[in-house]
Amino acid sequence: MLDRRARALLARPVDAITRAVDRPGITPDGLTLAGLGLGLASALAAGLQLWALALVLWLVSRVVDGVDGALARRRRADGRLSSESQAGGFLDITADFVVYGATVVGVAVGATAGFGAPWWPFLLVLLVYYVNGTAFLAFSSIAERTGRRIDDGRSLSFLGGLAEGTETIIVHALWLILPFWAWQIALVWVVVVGISATQRMVAGYRALR
Structure with a gap:
């Protein structure tokens, strides 16, 4: 829902960072892998209840993830x-899925150990992510x-929805800011x-009929 507005708002700073x-030696795929590493490190930090560190790593990983495509x-x-090559787009979406799933698991481990949170809400998150x-x-x-x-400039055809990348980044950050909730x-x-x-299932079915 917020992706288009977020891309417009962040276009200038992303272009400046890009x-x-x-520079020679820095590649889009290298940035994707760096974002993956930072995201996994964030998940690990969350599991260890190092919430501030996890938040910093999460936000930096998402910035890097935004710059690789740019x-x-x-x-x-x-x-x-x-x-012609679409390998980078494939690597990017795969890394995103790995990081999103790992973050859910990391937060679940940290919140369960630190605040007695139940597991099942996080399992439901993974289920709806899968669907x-x-x-x-x-x-x-x-x-x-x-x-x-x-065609919106990205490698895949994205159907809009209530929850998009921007909302995901915000919610995952909220978990790290408010782990007790x-x-x-x-x-x-x-x-x-x-x-x-x-929404995506209905819109996709209608679009492909």
């Missing part, structure tokens, strides 16, 4: 990167094959992501 890191587009525009991810990845694959691709936040998030998954 120009700063556009750097790839910049280099494609001036011919320094093949416009939501299945819906938009299946749509993207079929839309590409049938010539109905949604993590399971309650998780329950609300399950409802939001569940609605988003339903």
Whole structure:
């Protein structure tokens, strides 16, 4: 829901960071892997109840994740990167899924150990993530094959929904800021992501009919 506004709002700072890191030896895939490493480190820190460290690592990992695609587009525009290769897009979405899932597990471990939080709300989050991810990845694959691709500059065809990347970043940050309320936040998030998954399933089915 907020992704388009967030991209417009952050376009200038992301472009400035992209120009700063556009140096020999720094590649989009390298940034993706760096974001993956930082995200996994954030999940580990959450599991160890190092909440402030986990928050910093989480936010930095998401900044790096935003810059990798911008750097790839910049280099494609001036011919320094093949416009045919989609390997970077594949690596990026895979890393995102790994980081999102790991963060849920890390927060669940830390909140359970530190505040006696129940496990099941976090298991429900993973379930709705699975359903939501299945819906938009299946749509993207079929839309590409049938010539109905949604081109917004990203590697995949993203169907909009109530819960998008921006909301995910915010909610995961809230878990790390308010870990003593993590399971309650998780329950609300399950409802939001569940609605988003339903929206994507309906919209995707209608678009592909």
